[in-house]
Structure formats: structure tokens, C-alpha cells
Amino acid sequence: MTGIPVTFAAGPVGAWSIDCVTAVCGEGLPAARRLERVETHDQHFEAASWSIKAITSSFRYLHAAEHALLRSVEPPLGREGATRAALIPITKSAEWWELAQDERREVFEERSRHIATGLRYLPAIARRLYHCRDLGEPFDFLTWFEYAPSDADAFEELAGLLRATAEWRYVVREVDIRLSRD
Amino acid sequence: MTGIPVTFAAGPVGAWSIDCVTAVCGEGLPAARRLERVETHDQHFEAASWSIKAITSSFRYLHAAEHALLRSVEPPLGREGATRAALIPITKSAEWWELAQDERREVFEERSRHIATGLRYLPAIARRLYHCRDLGEPFDFLTWFEYAPSDADAFEELAGLLRATAEWRYVVREVDIRLSRD
Numbered sequence: 001m002t003g004i005p006v007t008f009a010a011g012p013v014g015a016w017s018i019d020c021v022t023a024v025c026g027e028g029l030p031a032a033r034r035l036e037r038v039e040t041h042d043q044h045f046e047a048a049s050w051s052i053k054a055i056t057s058s059f060r061y062l063h064a065a066e067h068a069l070l071r072s073v074e075p076p077l078g079r080e081g082a083t084r085a086a087l088i089p090i091t092k093s094a095e096w097w098e099l100a101q102d103e104r105r106e107v108f109e110e111r112s113r114h115i116a117t118g119l120r121y122l123p124a125i126a127r128r129l130y131h132c133r134d135l136g137e138p139f140d141f142l143t144w145f146e147y148a149p150s151d152a153d154a155f156e157e158l159a160g161l162l163r164a165t166a167e168w169r170y171v172v173r174e175v176d177i178r179l180s181r182d
Numbered sequence: 183m184t185g186i187p188v189t190f191a192a193g194p195v196g197a198w199s200i201d202c203v204t205a206v207c208g209e210g211l212p213a214a215r216r217l218e219r220v221e222t223h224d225q226h227f228e229a230a231s232w233s234i235k236a237i238t239s240s241f242r243y244l245h246a247a248e249h250a251l252l253r254s255v256e257p258p259l260g261r262e263g264a265t266r267a268a269l270i271p272i273t274k275s276a277e278w279w280e281l282a283q284d285e286r287r288e289v290f291e292e293r294s295r296h297i298a299t300g301l302r303y304l305p306a307i308a309r310r311l312y313h314c315r316d317l318g319e320p321f322d323f324l325t326w327f328e329y330a331p332s333d334a335d336a337f338e339e340l341a342g343l344l345r346a347t348a349e350w351r352y353v354v355r356e357v358d359i360r361l362s363r364d
Contacts, residue, residue: 002315002316002318003315003316005318041318055316057315057316058279058280058281058283058286059282059283060242060283061283062282062283063282063283063284063285064281064282064284064285066282067282097240098240099240099246100241100244100245100246100248100249101240101241101242101243101244101245101283101287102245102246103245103246104240105283131316133184133185133239134184134185134237134239134313134316134317135316135317136184136187136223
């Protein structure tokens with residue numbers, strides 16, 4: 001029972017329409033019309049403008065009590081009314097990755113309240129974290145968010161709060177891709 | 183600056199001679215004469231009996247004080263007198279990977295003293311941990327050890343101590359490959 005693989009492929013086809021692509025920090029990604037999200041690494045997207053492979057993994061920072069709390073409120077992906085999405089791939093600095101586990105946890109939660117802040121926006125903002133640093137991708141990890149149009153303001157607030165944290169000072173590349181579906 | 187990739191390939195050629203392959207727990211690995219260890223994922227070993235790709239990664243359990251201590255005593259790989267080696271690939275249970283970070287750390291160090299025990303055998307037993315769970319390999323991680331023939335008893339002691347820990351109850355597959363070079 002290993003992680004759930006995923007490929008995000010941007011190009012002429014896909015279930016999601018790409019509304020905008022913002023290079024928040026560092027190099028951006030080429031524009032494209034549509035995005036496909038498939039739970040495999042084996043599908044090849046011939047005409048893709050870009051694609052990223054990633055996989056869910058064990059919890060790197062979550063403590064047991066936080067995990068239990070999260071489990072009790074987190075919604076599934078693919079909810080009928082959740083017609084907005086955001087894909088945010090991120091790369092952190094070498095300095096971050098050289099920190100010991102307790103130092104990263106300290107910045108992540110005790111100083112930045114990453115978990116506590118995310119919890120406040122559940123179940124409205126569904127999210128799934130995927131890792132890709134060890135797969136040789138140009139990003140370290142990426143988060144996929146799904147929410148209803150009526151929760152779009154809440155999502156902006158969440159994104160803004162996270163970007164203002166001590167943790168975000170270690171982010172060296174961030175692309176923010178907003179999407180919608182009918 | 184991502185991790186150091188590695189491929190271990192067992193077959194007719196390689197710098198290391200395989201002395202024995204033991205299936206400690208779960209399925210073993212086919213016998214082979216030699217083992218090659220290359221720091222790339224791009225080399226294909228046509229005649230290999232088996233091969234495993236892995237990569238070094240961020241520290242999953244190490245705290246800052248432990249990291250500093252480790253750094254002060256850990257030897258490099260490839261020391262002239264270190265003509266014995268062990269390659270130990272391991273898979274842990276689904277139960278382990280579903281634990282939260284603090285629960286895994288608790289079993290790993292507070293209950294099993296994995297780091298403290300390893301430290302007692304430094305600098306005699308050089309070691310490098312590689313991860314491969316997220317790469318789709320049949321093992322979760324593997325450790326490569328190098329030591330002098332005169333430290334072979336110390337290595338057996340270390341391996342025995344680790345296998346007797348609470349952490350090892352989560353191991354569902356373990357292969358122990360012993361090697362030597364001239």
C-alpha cells in the first residue's frame with residue numbers, strides 16, 4: 001500500500017479549464033487551455049505544454065492529534081459543487097531541506113500554524129498534498145485544492161495567510177494555477 | 183540541490199562481490215555474483231539479476247542535536263580499509279506508514295533508540311540511508327554500510343540490536359546482502 005500517483009498535464013485537453021497561471025516566485029509555467037489530472041504515472045500526454053508527476057506519501061509534519069482532527073473534517077475530492085480548483089506547485093530552498101526534522105516542524109507548525117490554518121478552512125476547501133522532490137521533478141511538492149465558487153474568497157484568504165508565514169520564506173519557486181469546470 | 187540518486191545492480195559485474203543474500207523477513211532477492219553501486223538512475227544494467235533505484239532525502243526523524251552529533255563523527259563512504267559492506271533493503275507495513283510523524287518518531291527513537299544505537303558504532307560502521315518508497319520500488323528504503331573486516335563483529339551486533347527493537351515489528355520485508363571487495 002504505497003501512495004496514490006498523479007499526473008497533472010496542461011494542454012489542449014482536460015477536465016479542467018485553466019483560468020490563470022501566476023508565477024508567484026521564481027520561474028513560471030507555460031500557458032495552456034486545459035488541465036487533466038489522472039491518478040497514474042503511466043499515461044503519456046503527447047500534446048501537453050507541461051506535465052508534473054507526483055505521489056501522496058506519509059505525513060511529514062502532522063502529529064497524531066492533528067491527523068485525527070483532520071480526518072474528522074476533511075472532504076473528498078470531486079464534490080459536485082466544487083467547480084473551482086487551484087494547483088500550487090512549490091520548491092523550497094536547499095536551506096530548508098538541510099534542516100533537521102524538528103527544525104522543519106517548528107517552522108511549519110509552531111511558528112507558521114500551517115496545519116491549524118488549513119483546518120479552519122475545512123471542509124469548504126478540499127486539499128490533497130502530493131510530493132515530487134524525490135521523483136526528479138522541478139518542484140518539491142504540490143497541493144491541489146477544490147472548492148465551490150462561493151468559497152473563492154475563503155480560498156484567497158487561506159493562500160494569503162500561508163504566504164505570509166515564516167515557512168514561506170523558504171519557498172524559492174511557486175506557481176499558482178487557477179482552474180474551473182462546468 | 184536535491185538528493186543523491188543511486189542504483190544498486192546485482193549481476194555478473196560490479197566492484198563488490200556478493201558473499202551472501204539472506205531473506206530476513208518476507209520475499210528474498212535472486213542470487214548474483216557481483217554488485218555495482220552507481221550514483222545515477224540513468225545507467226541501464228542489461229544483464230542484471232535485479233536492480234534497485236533509490237535516492238537520499240531530507241531527514242525524516244533526526245532532530246537538530248542528533249544531526250550535529252552525527253555530522254561530527256560520520257565517516258565518508260569509500261574508505262580504503264572498508265572492504266566489507268552490507269546492503270539492507272526494507273519494507274515497512276501499511277500500519278507504519280499510516281502513523282503520524284510524532285508516532286513514527288516515538289517508535290523510531292524514543293522507544294527503539296535507532297539513532298542513539300547507530301551513533302555508538304560510528305565512525306567504524308559508515309552508513310548511508312536511501313529512500314525508494316516514492317519511486318515505485320518494492321522496498322521503502324535501504325541502508326548501505328561499509329566497514330573494515332575487523333569491525334565485522336561490531337556490525338553483527340548493530341544489526342542484531344536494531345532487529346530486536348519495537349520499530350522492527352513494523353518491518354514486513356527485509357533482505358540482508360553481504361559483500362566484500364579486494
